[in-house]
Amino acid sequence: MNAPARQAVIEARDLVVGFGDQIVLDRLSIALRRGEILGVVGASGSGKSVLLRTLIGLIPKRAGTISFPGLGLEGAATPDTSAIARRQGILFQQGALFSSLTVRQNIQFPMRENLSLSVTLLDELATVKLEMVGLNARDGDKFPAEISGGMTKRVALARALALDPDVVFLDEPTSGLDPISAGEFDVLIRALQQTLGLTVFMVTHDLDSLHTVCDRIAVLADGKVVADGPMTMMLASEHPWVKSYFRGTRTRNRAKLTGQPWKPAPPMH
Amino acid sequence: MLNSVGHATVRLASDATTFLGMFGELAIAMARIIAHPRRFRLTSAVYHLYRVGWQAVPIMVLITFLIGAIIAQQGIFHFRKFGAEAYVVDMVGILVLREIGVLIVSIMSAGRSGSAYTAELGSMKMREEIDALRTMGFDPVEILILPRIVALICALPILAFLGAMAALYGGGLVAWLYGGMSPGVFVARLREAISVTHFEVGMIKAPFMALAIGIVACSEGLKVKGSAESLGLQTTTSVVKSIFLVIVLDGVFAIFFASIGM
Numbered sequence: 001m002n003a004p005a006r007q008a009v010i011e012a013r014d015l016v017v018g019f020g021d022q023i024v025l026d027r028l029s030i031a032l033r034r035g036e037i038l039g040v041v042g043a044s045g046s047g048k049s050v051l052l053r054t055l056i057g058l059i060p061k062r063a064g065t066i067s068f069p070g071l072g073l074e075g076a077a078t079p080d081t082s083a084i085a086r087r088q089g090i091l092f093q094q095g096a097l098f099s100s101l102t103v104r105q106n107i108q109f110p111m112r113e114n115l116s117l118s119v120t121l122l123d124e125l126a127t128v129k130l131e132m133v134g135l136n137a138r139d140g141d142k143f144p145a146e147i148s149g150g151m152t153k154r155v156a157l158a159r160a161l162a163l164d165p166d167v168v169f170l171d172e173p174t175s176g177l178d179p180i181s182a183g184e185f186d187v188l189i190r191a192l193q194q195t196l197g198l199t200v201f202m203v204t205h206d207l208d209s210l211h212t213v214c215d216r217i218a219v220l221a222d223g224k225v226v227a228d229g230p231m232t233m234m235l236a237s238e239h240p241w242v243k244s245y246f247r248g249t250r251t252r253n254r255a256k257l258t259g260q261p262w263k264p265a266p267p268m269h
Numbered sequence: 270m271l272n273s274v275g276h277a278t279v280r281l282a283s284d285a286t287t288f289l290g291m292f293g294e295l296a297i298a299m300a301r302i303i304a305h306p307r308r309f310r311l312t313s314a315v316y317h318l319y320r321v322g323w324q325a326v327p328i329m330v331l332i333t334f335l336i337g338a339i340i341a342q343q344g345i346f347h348f349r350k351f352g353a354e355a356y357v358v359d360m361v362g363i364l365v366l367r368e369i370g371v372l373i374v375s376i377m378s379a380g381r382s383g384s385a386y387t388a389e390l391g392s393m394k395m396r397e398e399i400d401a402l403r404t405m406g407f408d409p410v411e412i413l414i415l416p417r418i419v420a421l422i423c424a425l426p427i428l429a430f431l432g433a434m435a436a437l438y439g440g441g442l443v444a445w446l447y448g449g450m451s452p453g454v455f456v457a458r459l460r461e462a463i464s465v466t467h468f469e470v471g472m473i474k475a476p477f478m479a480l481a482i483g484i485v486a487c488s489e490g491l492k493v494k495g496s497a498e499s500l501g502l503q504t505t506t507s508v509v510k511s512i513f514l515v516i517v518l519d520g521v522f523a524i525f526f527a528s529i530g531m
Contacts, residue, residue, distance in 0.1 A: 056404050085406030096397035110405050 006033040008069055009167055009199045010055060015064035017047070017054050024050045026223030027064070032167065037193055037200040039210045042220030043241065048203040049093075051220065052171055055201070056090055086114060089160030093171040095152040097144035103130075103155050104140030110162040129158040134188060150181040154188070161192070168193075170202040174209050182206060186213050207246075219245070284510070291410075291488040295418065298411040314416035314423075321382035322424030328381070329428050330435040333373050337365055337436025341443040354448055358455055359462035361440035366467040370433030371425075372519055375478040378425060379511040383486035386417055387507035390490025391500045399491070409491075418483035425479035426472055433471060470531055474522050478515050485511040 008031040017025040024047040032038055042048045053059045055066060068084060097106045104126045111122060127137045133154040144152060153173060160168055173189065174182035186206075190213045193200050204210060210217055210231065217234050219227040219242050227234060227242045234246045302309045344357035390413060393399050399409045437459070444450040450458075489507035493500050 053400075058400050058403060083406075085404055088404070090401065090404045092397040092401060094396055096401040098398055098401070099393075099396065113405070113407065 006035065008032065009034050010066065010068055010201070012051075012055060012066045013064055015051075015054060015066070016062040017050055017059060018062055023223060025054065028220075028224050029064075030218060030225055030228075032199060032201050033216075034199050035197060036215040037189070037202060037213050039214030039217045040201070040203045040220060041205070041210065041217060041245065046220045047223060048220055049171060052169055052201065052203050056088060056169055057084070086110075086163050087166045089163070089165035089168045091153065091156045091160045091168065091170045091173055093175060095144070095156035097152060097156055097159070099144050101144075102140065103135075103142050103144065103147065106144065106155060107140075107159050107162055110159065114163060125162075129162060130155075132161065132192065133158045134184075149176050150178075150185070153177065153185060157188070157192075161196070164196070165198070167199045167201065170200060170204075172204055172206075173202060174204065174206045179208075182208065183212075189213055287488050287492075288484055291414075291484045291491075294410045295415065295484065298408060298415045301411065302415065308411070310412060310416040313412075314420050317417050317420035318423055320385070321378065321421055322427060325378065325381060325424070325428060326431060329374055329377055329432050332377060333365075333370060333432035334435040334439040336369060336373055337361060337439030338443045339439075340364060340369070340436075341440035342447055345444065345448040354450070355458060357440075357444060357448065358450075358458040361437065361444075362459050362463040363467055365433050365436040365440065366463060366471045368471070368519065368523075370436055371429040371471045371474050371478065372515070373436075374425065374428045374432040375475070375482065375515045375519075376512050378421065378428065378479070379482045379486075379515060380508050382421060382424075383482045383511045384504050384508050386421075386483070386486035387490040387493075387504045388500065390414070390487055391493030391503055394491060394493045395495060395497075395500060414483075414487045417487065418480065421483045422476050422479040425482075426475040429471060429475040433468075466531055470522075470526050474519065477518060477522075481514045481518055482511045485514060 010032040012031070013029050014027045015025050015029070016023065016027055028047075028051065030051070040048050040051065050059060054061055068087075097103070098109065101109065104123070107126045107129050108122045111117060111125060117125070126140060130137060130140055135151065135154055135158070139147070139151065139155075144155070147155065157170075157173075170189070174185055177185060186209050189200065189202075192198060193213075202209070202214065214231070216228070216230055218225050219234070219237075219239070221239070221241050226239050227237050234242060237243060237246070341357055341361050344360050345354055348354050348357055390399070393413070399413070402409050402412060441452060441455045441459075444455050445452055486507050489503045489510070493503045
């Protein structure tokens, strides 16, 4: 996929993020381009989630800039955070569904608060969103504590898509799912991305996801992006961490078993 | 030794900063609500009022009733030695209305409702629900914390009033059954011994106690990190800190009221 021609939706330049004395992201630059699925990988503690949380404004940055050229918000001197929030959908690692609300109310929450819609319309919209992520209307009355991990992720995705965002952030979407559910979730992400024209920023550990859904992969190490490009480039990379991650023993063992070039199972959590 | 004193001082300063920070955020949220009253979460506030107010009534009334009874019993027992049993009414009346009623209710609320607030917000923090709210462009202080604190501020004066009445009732009952003072005499002496000022002093303190408990409980809840252990730790800290603060605040109020002659 030849992406550079596309416009960047979110662009971070020389981002520095740290906690106390520890610098997690060290002058990191990354761009998310319209219509792509960007997969971010890195060792545990390399700052993948920190990067995601900084981009969505949950963690303050120490230096650098984050701009949203693709969201059409340049008009204001300081972009209105809630306007940006409305253009972004976020799927948290544990789903982060509001435990006191039902599934349907969870999906309706962003719509109910931001738009003035009638109850009937809200219900219809919630059903549409539920069906979009492969659930049926009956699941809407359950509480987050009563549904499985896979369903939680689907509901969280439906909530992330509630306001028809341009950009979706996924924090380890397939972690905690069995390989079959993880595979189905990957297909769902791909299908939704193509039909809705979404731009997806995905933090993941899952080599399968990287292979099947990501257009571009960014590898984080030592607080920087050390490799950035499509899968073929990752496989060719000589960076020691990238090499051991994409061509490591686990990857090779899976390749031997399945006879495919590489199709490893998602790591266990 | 010196080292730990230093660390404790730094911690105290950071606690004070957290408290003031939460107070400031609350004030901002309150100002926003006053500008747009429709944004106030009335349903949530009423629900929390039901929980921290209505549902707390039986236990508050029971405890304060017992405390009132115990104070009266002790008073009668010791005052009898020098024939001053009649002054038990003064003691029970003033103590209950000025101090005990509001203090016991505040301490109970810190343990009962403050801890619930901390645990709720803490588990929401753990499950990233608060982050989710923030990323949707909402202010968790406005949506989650303000209704809770408003509910507590509304509930505590009511509970303090009911608690004071229950304690007086308990005191009167003991004075009658144990001290042989008829209810008529008790009420008549009470009327002489106390004035509305004593009642006011107690009631004025209640909303401030509620605010202190609410702010401590909510800011401790937001401090919860990812682990279950941290949830337990912050809940304990919340209760200890708010009880401490309630007592300190009571002392400050005592000095204040003494200096203005109330």
